[in-house]
Amino acid sequence: MRRLLPLGALVLLAGCAGIQSSNGRDGTHGALIGGLFDKFLWTTVVVYLFVMVLLALAIVHGRDNRRGNAGLQGEPPVEAEHGWRSGLTAFAGATTLILAVLAIATWFTDRSLARASANPALEVEVTGNQWWWDVRYKDPVSSYIVHTANELHLPAGRTTRITLKSVDVIHSLWIPNLAGKQDLIPGRKTALELHPLHTGRFRAQCAEFCGMQHAHMALDVSVDDPQAFSTWYAAGLKNPPIPTGGQALAGYLLFQTLQCSSCHNVSGTPASGQIAPDLTHVASRRTIASGTLPANHDGFAAWVQDPQQAKPGNHMPKVPLSPAELAAVTAYLETLR
Amino acid sequence: MNERPDPREYLRDGPDLTGAELDRRLTETWRDAPGFIGWLCSVDHKSIGRRYLVTAIVFLSLGGILAALMRLQLSGPNHHVLSPDRYNQIFTMHGTTMMFLFAVPVMDAMAIYLVPLMIGTRNIGFPRLNAFSYWMYVAGGALLWVAFVVNVGPDAGWFSYVPLSGPQYSPGKRVDVWAQMVTFTEIAALSVAVSMTATILKQRAPGMTLARTPLFVWAMLVVSLMVIFSMPAVALASSMLMSDRLVGTHFFNTYEYGDALLWQHLFWFFGHPEVYIIFLPATGFVSEIVGAFSGRQTFGHTAIVLALSATGLLAFGLWVHHMFATGLPRMGYAFYTSASMAVAVPAGIQIFCWIATIWSGRPRFEVPLLWVVGFIVTFVIGGLTGVMLASVPLDLQVHDTYFVVAHFHYVLIGGAVFPLLGAITYWFPKMTGRMMSESIGRWQFWLSFVSFQVAFFPMHILGIEGMPRRVYTYPASMGWGTLNLLSSLGAVLFAVSVVVFVINMIVSLRSGARAPANPWNAPGLEWATSSPPEPYNFAHIPVVRDSTPLWSPELTFARGLRVEDRELVMTTVLEAKPDLREPSAQPTIWPLVAAAATTVVFIATMFTPWALAIGALPVAVALTAWFWPKDRGPEGEPVID
Secondary structure, three states: OOOHHHHHHHHHHHHHOOOOOOOOOOEHHHHHHHHHHHHHHHHHHHHHHHHHHHHHHHHHHHHHHHHOOOOOOEOOOHHHHHHHHHHHHHHHHHHHHHHHHHHHHHHHHHHHHHHHOOOOOEEEEEEEEOOEEEEEEOOOOHHHOEEEEOEEEEEOOOOEEEEEEEOOOOEEEEOOOOOOOEEEOOOOOEEEEEOEOOOEEEEEEEOOOOOOOHHHOEEEEEEEOHHHHHHHHHHHHOOOOOOOOHHHHHHHHHHHHOOHHHHOEOOOOOOEOOOOOOOOOHHHOOEEOOOOEEOOHHHHHHHHHOHHHHOOOOOOOOOOOOHHHHHHHHHHHHHOO | OOOOOOHHHOOEOOOOOOHHHHHHHHHHHHOOOOHHHHHHHOOOHHHHHHHHHHHHHHHHHHHHHHHHHHHHHHOOOOOOOOOHHHHHHHHHHHHHHHHHHHHHHHHHHHHHHHHHHHOOOOOOOOHHHHHHHHHHHHHHHHHHHHHHHOOOOOOOOOOOOOOOOOOOOOOOOHHHHHHHHHHHHHHHHHHHHHHHHHHHHHOOOOOOOHHHOOHHHHHHHHHHHHHHHHHHHHHHHHHHHHHHHHHOOOOOOHHHOOOHHHHHHHHHHHHHHHHHHHHHHHHHHHHHHHHHHHOEOOOOHHHHHHHHHHHHHHHHHOHHHHOHHHOOOHHHHHHHHHHHHHOHHHHHHHHHHHHHHHHHOOOOOOHHHHHHHHHHHHHHHHHHHHHHHHOHHHHHHHOOEHHHHHHHHHHHHHHHHHHHHHHHHHHHHHHHOEOOOHHHHHHHHHHHHHHHHHHHHHHHHHHHOOOEOOOOOOOHHHOOHHHHHHHHHHHHHHHHHHHHHHHHHHHHHHHOOEOOOOOOOOOOHHHHOOOOOOOOOOOOEEEOOOOOHHHOOOOEEEOOOEOOOOEEEEEOOOOOOEEEEEEOOOOOOHHHHHHHHHHHHHHHHOOOOHHHHHHHHHHHHHHHHHHOOOOOOOOOEEOOO
C-alpha cells in the first residue's frame, strides 16, 4: 500500500507540471501521449492490485492449509489441479487480451500523432553539437534565414517540423511538455514535429548520453503567439549595431582581434566563425552555454573569464584577459540584443 | 597396443563396495590435489562455482560503492562530490560491473554449483572449459578495475554507443578497456553456456526425463542456449569497435559510409536477451523455492517450461524497443511493440503458477520464501512499467529518463537480486554445511525490501518530471532535489542491507548451525547428498522416478561406475535412459595457463594489432598441452546392464 501513495502523488503532479515535464501536455503530441499514459497507468494499477490481492489471498489460504494440514502435498494428481489449470488458462487469456487492448490503443495514438505532424507551417533545422544546439529557421530566401543557438521560438497553434542533424555524436532532442524525443544521429536525418497548444516557456534537454557535459545541454523553448513570434523573427533578421564608443567598442575590437571571432559568428561584423554558437543576438536570450548560466552581465563575465569553471570539459578555451578587457568584452556582449 | 582389460575387471561402486570404503576410494579419485597448486588446478564444479560466487559478490560490492557515490552526487542539485569526468566513468563502471561482472556471472556461479547436483551427476561436462571460464572472468574484471583505479576507466556508458565511443570522440585507452573486458566476459559466459548445455542434455540421472527435470535446470538450459545465440552479436560489435579504434576501419564512421545505428542493432540484439539471461535463472530459483517451501511440486511444471522457452524466443524479437527514438520506420516499430508486450504473457503465467503453488500448498514463510514474496510484489511493478515502455509513444517520453532507471532496477534488483538472495539463503547450507541466521535474515529482508522501494520508486516520478539519465548534476530550479534526496537515503539503507547480508554469510560460515543433508525437507536431488557434498557428489548415482525424488518413499540408486577413474553416466537427451559411461577430465593447470596467455593477447591488442599474431603462439601451446592425450584413461563404453 505504501507504493500507492507515490502513485497518487504522481497523479497530483500532473496538475502542477514544471517547464520540463512530460505531464505538461502543452502540445498536441504531448497531450496525446499523456492521454495514452493515463490509460496505461490505470490499467497497470488495476492489474497490479489484482495480482497483489491474489498473492495476499494465497498467503492467507496457504497459512490456513498449513494449520489445518489441508492443501496439496508432493506431486498432486492431475485431477486435483483441474481448477488451477483452468485458472491459469483464464489468467493467460486475460493477460493477452489486456495487452492486445493496450497495443491497439498504442496504434491509434500513433496514428493521431502522425496526423498532428502533417502539413507543417514552419521548418527549422536543429543541429546537435557537443554540448549545444545550433538552430536555423529555414527559408528559401537566404536573407530570411534566422540563425541562433540554444533557443527555440515557436508559434503557438501551428505545426513546426524540426529537421535534426548531428555533427559529432548522437544527441536526443526532448521537449517533454510538447512531444516525445527524437535522436540526432550523425550521417542520418531525423525529424520531430511540434504543435504547441498555447504560449509558454519550456526547457528541453539532451536525452542521449553525449559525453562529458551531457548534463549541461539544455535548450530554451519559447512558445509565442504568432504575432510575437513574427516580431521576434523580424528582430532576428536584423544585425545588431556596432558600438560607437566606450567599453563596448573596446570589447568589440577585442572580440574581433582575439580568438573569439574564429569560432563565433556575429552577423554584420567580420566575426564569422561557424563552429561555436552564433552570438548575433546572444543578449536577447535568457541563458548562455546551453542553459548553464543566465545571459546577463554576471553570466557573461563569469563565462568569458573561465568557461571551464561552470562547464568543465566544454570546447571553449579560456582566453586570458585582464580585468579591464573582461569588462569590455562583457559590455560588448551585452549590446548583442 | 595394449590389450584392453575386460571391463569387468575395473573396480566399481556396487553391491560389495559401499559405505566408508567406497567413500574413501571415491574421494581419492575425485578430490583436488592438496595445496595452492591443487587449488589452481581444480576442475571440480563446486570449487569453481564457489569461486565464481565469491568473485561476483566482490564485484557486487564494488559496483554498489559506485552506486553510493552517484547517489551522493545526485542527492541535491549542483553538488561537486564528483567531477563530470569522474561521474561519467563511475556510471559506466557501475553498469558494466553490475551487468557483465555481477549479474550474469552470479547466475552462472549458482548454476555451476547446483546444476550437476540437481541432476545427479559427479561433475559438470567439460570441467576444464569451466575452469578456464572462471580465469577469463577474473582477468576481465581485474582489467576493468585496475584500469579504473589508474583513471583509464571507460566513460562512454555500459552501452558504448558509437560515435561517442569511436576513435575521434574517445581517444585514449578507456573504451578499449571496456571493449576488451566485454571480450573476456563473452568468452567466460560462452564457455559456461556450452558446458551447461552439454551437462543438462547428457548427464541427467537415469530416469530424469526432460519432463522431470527441475525448473532451475530448465531455466539454465534456456539461458545457455540464449547465451550461445546472443553473445556472438556483441562479440562481433566489440571486435568491430576495436578494429575501428585500433587499425582505422570505418564500420561505424559515418563520414566513410559506416553506420552509427549498426552498433545499436548489434549491441541490443545481445543486450536485450542479456536481461532475460539474468532474469530467467532467477525465475528458476523462485520455482525451486516456492515448491520446496510450499511442500508441493511447483504448480504448472509444463506451463513454466513453456513460459521459459517462450521468453527465450521472444527475447530475440524485441531489441529495437531500445531504439524507438532513433527514427526507424514506424510500421516496423509496431512489430517490436507487440513482441515486447507479448513477453508479459509468459512472465504472467509464471507468476500465476507461483501464487497458485503458495495458495494450494502448505507454505512455510522462512527467509527464502519471504524473498519470493518480496520478489513478486516488486517485480510485477517492473514488469508493468516494462509494458509501458513497449508502447512507442510512451517510450518516446520516458526513454533515457529516470523512469527507465526505476524500471530496470525493479526488474533487475526486484526480479533477479531478490530471488538470488533467497536462493543463497536456501542453498547456503548445501554449499557450506551451515545454516544462515534466520533472525538476521528476516530483519535484513525487511530492511532491503523497504529501502529498495524508497530508493527506486521516486525515480519513476523523476523521469516523468523530465530528469534524464546519465547527468552528473541538475539545476536547483528543476525541483528534482527532494525526490533525489529521498532516493539517495533509500539507496544508503539498501546498501547497508546488502552489507548485512554479506556479514550474515560470513558469520554463518564460521558459526552457523550445522546443516543436515536436507535441512528444508526439499524434494531435489541436490539434497540427497551430504552438506557440503563430497568431491564426487554422489556415492551412487540416483535413479529418478518422478519430479520430487526426495519426497518419494524411497530413493533408488544405480551402481557400477568405476571407482578408480573419474567416470560419469551419460543418458539420452529426452528420456534420460542410461546411454554411455564417459570419462571426466582430471585436474590440470593448463586452463589457467591458457587463460593467462589469452589475457596477454587481449591486453596487448589494445596497443598493437601484432599482438594477435605473436600472442597466438603461447595460446596455441597452452591449448595443445591442455588437450594432450597424456593418459588414455577410461574410455567411453556402453552401459552394461
